[in-house]
Amino acid sequence: MIRPKRIPPSKGVEQEPAGQQEPCPESLITGLGLCCIAGDQPFALLGAVGADLSGARPDPLLRVPVPGQEGDQSVMSAPVAVLEGIDHPAERMEILAGLALARAADSLPNDTDGEKVLVVTLLPGQETTRGGAIRTRQFEETFRAQIPQLNAADFRFVDLASGSTRQLVEVCRELAAGTWQAVLFGGVDSLVDTVSCTDLALAGRIMTAGSSEGLIPGEAAAYLLLQPADAHPVGVLAHIGGASQAEEPHSGRADSQKMVGLAAAAELALCQGRLSASALGGVVIPFGAETSGTLEWYQASLKLWPPAQGEAPEVATPQSEPKAPREEMSLHVALGETGAATFPLSLALACARFEFDHPVMKHLLVCDAGDATLRGAVLLQRA
Numbered sequence: 001m002i003r004p005k006r007i008p009p010s011k012g013v014e015q016e017p018a019g020q021q022e023p024c025p026e027s028l029i030t031g032l033g034l035c036c037i038a039g040d041q042p043f044a045l046l047g048a049v050g051a052d053l054s055g056a057r058p059d060p061l062l063r064v065p066v067p068g069q070e071g072d073q074s075v076m077s078a079p080v081a082v083l084e085g086i087d088h089p090a091e092r093m094e095i096l097a098g099l100a101l102a103r104a105a106d107s108l109p110n111d112t113d114g115e116k117v118l119v120v121t122l123l124p125g126q127e128t129t130r131g132g133a134i135r136t137r138q139f140e141e142t143f144r145a146q147i148p149q150l151n152a153a154d155f156r157f158v159d160l161a162s163g164s165t166r167q168l169v170e171v172c173r174e175l176a177a178g179t180w181q182a183v184l185f186g187g188v189d190s191l192v193d194t195v196s197c198t199d200l201a202l203a204g205r206i207m208t209a210g211s212s213e214g215l216i217p218g219e220a221a222a223y224l225l226l227q228p229a230d231a232h233p234v235g236v237l238a239h240i241g242g243a244s245q246a247e248e249p250h251s252g253r254a255d256s257q258k259m260v261g262l263a264a265a266a267e268l269a270l271c272q273g274r275l276s277a278s279a280l281g282g283v284v285i286p287f288g289a290e291t292s293g294t295l296e297w298y299q300a301s302l303k304l305w306p307p308a309q310g311e312a313p314e315v316a317t318p319q320s321e322p323k324a325p326r327e328e329m330s331l332h333v334a335l336g337e338t339g340a341a342t343f344p345l346s347l348a349l350a351c352a353r354f355e356f357d358h359p360v361m362k363h364l365l366v367c368d369a370g371d372a373t374l375r376g377a378v379l380l381q382r383a
Contacts (some may be wrong), residue, residue, distance in 0.1 A: 025176035031107020066351035073208035078336035082152035096221035122187030132186035164343035165376025174263035186223030189339030218336025236383035242272030254295035263303035282327035
């Protein structure tokens with residue numbers, strides 16, 4: 001049996017040039033589990049995001065100086081209530097992941113061969129204090145003990161810097177090749193500990209009670225149950241119609257550089273699904289908390305939905321059909337910064353949106369971006 005291992009960026013899947021990637025095999029999302037500040041139900045996550053309900057609160061202990069203001073300000077954070085009193089970030093992540101994974105594993109078909117199940121968990125990088133504190137063997141032992149369906153499963157722990165979309169594409173290929181009958185693909189992270197908050201504060205990237213911009217440290221876990229396209233399961237939440245990744249050489253510098261990675265990844269994912277950007281009903285984006293992310297999404301939007309020739313981007317044309325999707329969904333207001341859990345949470349959010357029929361959504365694009373240089377996009381289609 002393959003023993004659990006944490007794959008560093010240099011030992012992950014070899015990066016393919018953006019224009020030369022083989023299509024991601026079609027796969028099915030047939031179940032999910034999550035644990036976050038909005039609860040453990042997909043519809044509650046959708047409601048929190050759709051209503052822009054913020055779970056942030058001033059931290060009772062951590063205060064930092066704010067440029068241009070006198071005195072220190074409390075930082076804002078978004079902890080999960082059930083973890084109150086647990087201080088160690090690795091312990092918090094173990095609990096979050098265990099709860100989300102158990103719920104996702106409940107969707108495994110009864111006739112699944114336990115030795116043909118793979119559990120993939122995206123984790124914060126080992127260069128971070130919270131990531132370096134994780135002991136993956138302990139995580140695996142806990143999951144096996146708590147979740148009987150996973151007694152014989154293989155476990156794979158992957159650093160976030162390896163690329164979330166890249167890892168999803170890899171497991172879809174393994175599913176199509178028959179290596180696994182099912183894959184539980186997810187991630188977990190917790191940034192509400194004092195060290196992580198302090199690091200963000202020192203970098204000038206944290207939101208405080210006296211500021212209107214910055215990251216809100218949060219925490220969450222989410223897992224998706226993936227099965228091959230020919231599995232014929234009882235229920236299907238979404239089809240993965242395409243997925244791609246591309247390098248963004250100017251990550252974090254959208255104010256001074258042309259950003260190309262996200263638009264390139266999105267165009268390739270749409271091409272795999274034989275769909276145009278204009279056919280999308282909505283997009284799940286990982287931006288909004290910081291100006292650099294907002295500017296990057298603006299540049300990507302102009303590339304995917306260019307204005308009519310001779311029309312300035314900022315000019316509104318209410319008489320014409322909208323070029324961009326009518327819905328843009330982002331997790332950051334409701335959940336705060338969730339690090340390695342953001343991408344699987346975004347996929348779960350898209351699945352929840354498919355279940356909501358007002359209006360019906362047929363095609364959604366889930367975007368993947370972070371501090372690293374990789375950008376990704378996944379085309380999801382309603383079952």
